[in-house]
Amino acid sequence: MKILYFAWLRERLNRGEEEVTPPPSVTTIADLLNWLANQDEALALALANPAQFKVSLDARIQPHDAPIAGASTIAILPPMTGG
Amino acid sequence: MKILYFAWLRERLNRGEEEVTPPPSVTTIADLLNWLANQDEALALALANPAQFKVSLDARIQPHDAPIAGASTIAILPPMTGG
Amino acid sequence: MSVTITGAPFDPGALSNAFLAQSDSAGAAVTFTGIVRSTPDRPITALILECYVELAENEIATLRAEAIKRFALLDASIVHRHGRLLPGEPIMQVMTLASHRQAAFDGAQFLMDYLKTDAPFWKQEETAAGTEWVEAKPEDDAARQRWT
Amino acid sequence: MSVTITGAPFDPGALSNAFLAQSDSAGAAVTFTGIVRSTPDRPITALILECYVELAENEIATLRAEAIKRFALLDASIVHRHGRLLPGEPIMQVMTLASHRQAAFDGAQFLMDYLKTDAPFWKQEETAAGTEWVEAKPEDDAARQRWT
Numbered sequence A, B: 001m002k003i004l005y006f007a008w009l010r011e012r013l014n015r016g017e018e019e020v021t022p023p024p025s026v027t028t029i030a031d032l033l034n035w036l037a038n039q040d041e042a043l044a045l046a047l048a049n050p051a052q053f054k055v056s057l058d059a060r061i062q063p064h065d066a067p068i069a070g071a072s073t074i075a076i077l078p079p080m081t082g083g
Numbered sequence C, D: 001m002s003v004t005i006t007g008a009p010f011d012p013g014a015l016s017n018a019f020l021a022q023s024d025s026a027g028a029a030v031t032f033t034g035i036v037r038s039t040p041d042r043p044i045t046a047l048i049l050e051c052y053v054e055l056a057e058n059e060i061a062t063l064r065a066e067a068i069k070r071f072a073l074l075d076a077s078i079v080h081r082h083g084r085l086l087p088g089e090p091i092m093q094v095m096t097l098a099s100h101r102q103a104a105f106d107g108a109q110f111l112m113d114y115l116k117t118d119a120p121f122w123k124q125e126e127t128a129a130g131t132e133w134v135e136a137k138p139e140d141d142a143a144r145q146r147w148t
Helices: A007-013 A029-037 A041-046 B007-013 B029-037 B041-046 C012-020 C053-070 C101-118 C138-145 D012-020 D053-070 D101-118 D138-145
Strands: A002-005 A017-019 A054-057 A060-062 A073-077 B002-005 B017-019 B054-057 B073-077 C003-006 C028-035 C046-051 C075-081 C083-085 C090-098 C121-127 C130-133 D003-006 D028-035 D046-051 D075-081 D083-085 D090-098 D121-127 D130-133
Touching: A002 A007, A007 A041, A007 D121, A029 A041, A029 A054, A029 A073, A060 D053, B002 B007, B007 B041, B007 C121, B029 B041, B029 B054, B029 B073, C003 C053, C012 C028, C012 C075, C012 C090, C012 D012, C012 D028, C028 C101, C028 D012, C028 D101, C053 C075, C053 C101, C075 C101, C090 C101, C101 C138, C101 D028, C101 D101, D003 D053, D012 D028, D012 D075, D012 D090, D028 D101, D053 D075, D053 D101, D075 D101, D090 D101, D101 D138
Parallel strands: A002 A073, B002 B073, C003 C075, D003 D075
Antiparallel strands: A002 A017, A054 A060, A054 A073, B002 B017, B054 B073, C028 C090, C028 D028, C046 C083, C046 C121, C075 C090, C121 C130, D028 D090, D046 D083, D046 D121, D075 D090, D121 D130
């Protein structure tokens, strides 16, 4: 699956997207955030407070307990500042 | 002094303005409304509920207890429906 | 053009743009436009507005100054038509400019609530059957009361 | 043009007029325009907006439908820019159309409060010293909460 990073998260990670293949035990958005935070040090730091991120599955925001099965693009979204 | 009537009040009285000379005992807006209501039958009917009218002295709305001394144009204004 | 009472039609978007053009340090602008309404259950052919122009200018200028002070607006502008208007035509427009959105919204609502009850305009609806004075609405008095 | 996410400048007044042109039985229109702000105490050279366009289109379309239903709006339209904007340029505009003014005001405020916290835009302020991400404001979350 493809992960998208935006705004300061993208800058801190020095990448806007990446392909990942989490193990089958990673079933929800919360699982995924936790798994990503264990992939490298930059991710660990940037995702230290996972509750602040909204997450979208295929361009629809979903709650953190939503299953990720079937999603091909998952975006991790820092607090928004539009309007 | 000149009295102006607007909207349905003007229509009911069949005139938009008139010159009047109230006696010296008529000192406030409330006095004037009361005095006018005693001038003819049309005025008596139209001004039966004086509290509903706002009144302006020389193009400034004033409370009913305001003195009318010095005002040259007094307008009697039915409930407004602008905006 | 802070307060304009006019018998002529106006262009809502052009007025908004002129108002926005002086928005240097503003972050938020709210525009309210009132439009002549004709509905299938109450079709009208026109709306006729009577106005005491001199008083309207005075009262609305006072209201505008009060709104600017109360909500720390950077600017406010009010345009109100009188005369005979057709369905779909703009009747009036209130514009507010502020640093932040809540002030701009509150200022516009304050001005609208006061204009409904305190600006010397009187509406008449023209239908196939003749003309009829629009009655003042108790809910307009209630809306105004919330600011006192 | 109900929901437009665009990298290009837009003309606020022209959009309002286009929106008003289909206001058949509406009595009230509210427009909110957000403008790039540069103040003497915090001068910026530009505001840079990052956007996840596809998500913004989906989320704002959902919000729009919710606002229309909740406030019985006759129509609503949202335009939001991204990219690099200069001080004084319009960032976004929300327009609502309703039979009565309170619904038009409430619908516009509801949309603004949700756009601030739920639309995937991220602002960066560009100053002489460099660029800096704008922090999300707790009061924007509070403003959104009042509708729940």
